[in-house]
Amino acid sequence: MNHDxxxxxxxxxxxxxxxxxxxxxxxxxxxxxNYVLVGLRRAGKSTMLFKIVQxxxxxxxxxxxxxxxxFEDERLSEFTAADFNDILSVQAELSDEKGYFxxxxxxxxxxxxxxxxxxxxxxxxxxxxxxxxxxxxxEISTTLGGRYLTQYITPYNFEEYLTALGVxxxxxxxxxxxxxxxxxxxxxxxxxxxxxxxSLLFKSKREYISSVYQKILLGDIITRNSIRNDYxxxxxxxxxxxxxxxxxxxxxxCNVLKGIGVPLSKNTIIDYxxxxxxxxxxxxxQNYYARFVERESNPKYYFSDNGILxxxxxxxxxxxxxxxxxIALVNTYPEDVYYLKxxxxxxxxxxxxxxxxxxxxxxxxxxxxxxxxxxENLKKLAKYxxxxxxxxxVTNEEDERIMEDNIQIEVIPVYKFLLQLKNEDFxxx
Numbered sequence: 001m002n003h004d005x006x007x008x009x010x011x012x013x014x015x016x017x018x019x020x021x022x023x024x025x026x027x028x029x030x031x032x033x034n035y036v037l038v039g040l041r042r043a044g045k046s047t048m049l050f051k052i053v054q055x056x057x058x059x060x061x062x063x064x065x066x067x068x069x070x071f072e073d074e075r076l077s078e079f080t081a082a083d084f085n086d087i088l089s090v091q092a093e094l095s096d097e098k099g100y101f102x103x104x105x106x107x108x109x110x111x112x113x114x115x116x117x118x119x120x121x122x123x124x125x126x127x128x129x130x131x132x133x134x135x136x137x138x139e140i141s142t143t144l145g146g147r148y149l150t151q152y153i154t155p156y157n158f159e160e161y162l163t164a165l166g167v168x169x170x171x172x173x174x175x176x177x178x179x180x181x182x183x184x185x186x187x188x189x190x191x192x193x194x195x196x197x198x199s200l201l202f203k204s205k206r207e208y209i210s211s212v213y214q215k216i217l218l219g220d221i222i223t224r225n226s227i228r229n230d231y232x233x234x235x236x237x238x239x240x241x242x243x244x245x246x247x248x249x250x251x252x253x254c255n256v257l258k259g260i261g262v263p264l265s266k267n268t269i270i271d272y273x274x275x276x277x278x279x280x281x282x283x284x285x286q287n288y289y290a291r292f293v294e295r296e297s298n299p300k301y302y303f304s305d306n307g308i309l310x311x312x313x314x315x316x317x318x319x320x321x322x323x324x325x326x327i328a329l330v331n332t333y334p335e336d337v338y339y340l341k342x343x344x345x346x347x348x349x350x351x352x353x354x355x356x357x358x359x360x361x362x363x364x365x366x367x368x369x370x371x372x373x374x375x376e377n378l379k380k381l382a383k384y385x386x387x388x389x390x391x392x393x394v395t396n397e398e399d400e401r402i403m404e405d406n407i408q409i410e411v412i413p414v415y416k417f418l419l420q421l422k423n424e425d426f427x428x429x
């Protein structure tokens with residue numbers, strides 16, 4: 001690889017980082033750790049690297065020690081694993097001091113794992129980003145040999161979203177009429193357009209989000225997995241969006257697609273959905289009760305950002321509310337969020353966090369019959385589960401406490417719920 005070209009790419013990136021305005025985010029990095037940053041495309045992984053670089057410069061590290069390579073740069077279109085050694089050579093040419101390596105979207109280069117491991121073995125300081133969950137597969141983890149810590153980067157949570165907009169959201173702001181109204185208005189925007197950081201810069205947010213989705217669909221799912229039937233993948237994602245809030249039966253989905261002229265086998269559908277999860281577009285929850293039986297239950301799928309889900313929906317309020325609650329809970333309690341459904345007891349709970357004993361229902365409104373339905377589901381759970389100690393209904397606007405049969409049920413508007421989740425005392429309230 002031409003060394004002068006590599007230096008030009010590095011110096012151009014330095015200028016970008018110098019001028020970047022960084023919104024504070026809720027991530028902590030060990031000072032002496034090497035990291036792999038993963039997550040949905042455009043979630044802010046590169047910006048997180050910019051922040052780390054800026055902090056190093058403030059600590060006295062010289063710019064010549066910063067080796068930042070973005071592997072989506074078109075000037076690196078012919079870069080291969082054989083060229084990685086040139087990065088080390090260029091670093092030595094630029095500075096006699098220790099280098100700091102920032103390798104952005106490195107999964108675009110086949111064989112990157114061996115280079116990453118070599119850097120780790122050499123005790124270099126390294127930060128890597130990627131938009132493909134295969135970077136976390138057992139094989140990759142074995143290859144990296146525990147030399148890197150993994151940090152999952154999501155689009156803005158609601159607190160970060162308000163911070164980026166410059167909207168106060170402390171306890172005083174929540175109690176003041178005008179600022180509370182501003183927070184509620186921002187929450188409506190957040191529900192509809194999600195938390196992609198760059199979306200805040202666009203008036204036509206839907207157009208921007210659509211362009212991001214197309215890049216994820218075509219680049220991270222179809223092209224990366226060598227899928228030939230791109231039309232089928234597009235239709236499948238639309239049908240998955242229409243199932244948000246409900247269990248997915250792959251057999252039924254197979255019949256639905258066949259009925260509209262998109263014949264796919266059940267196994268192909270499962271493969272395509274897994275590819276979407278690998279690109280961080282989707283995530284799924286399992287029925288907690290399925291842990292006690294031999295067969296797996298049907299999963300429930302959610303989108304990793306509400307803005308993308310909203311591209312598919314017409315009657316959208318209920319689905320968007322449940323999806324944003326799912327995102328917030330999974331990001332707060334990784335590996336410990338389920339749903340509950342039992343034909344035997346009639347229990348049907350949207351979200352259950354067993355280690356915390358928290359049950360959460362998502363309902364846009366509990367006016368009319370919805371109130372009885374949501375309350376009765378939580379009461380049934382209380383009857384059969386002594387481990388559950390907190391019962392919550394997240395709504396769009398309603399805010400109250402319900403006491404029935406010695407069970408307290410908190411009805412919390414979604415803007416409060418999203419902010420409370422970031423509070424360490426949430427599970428102790």
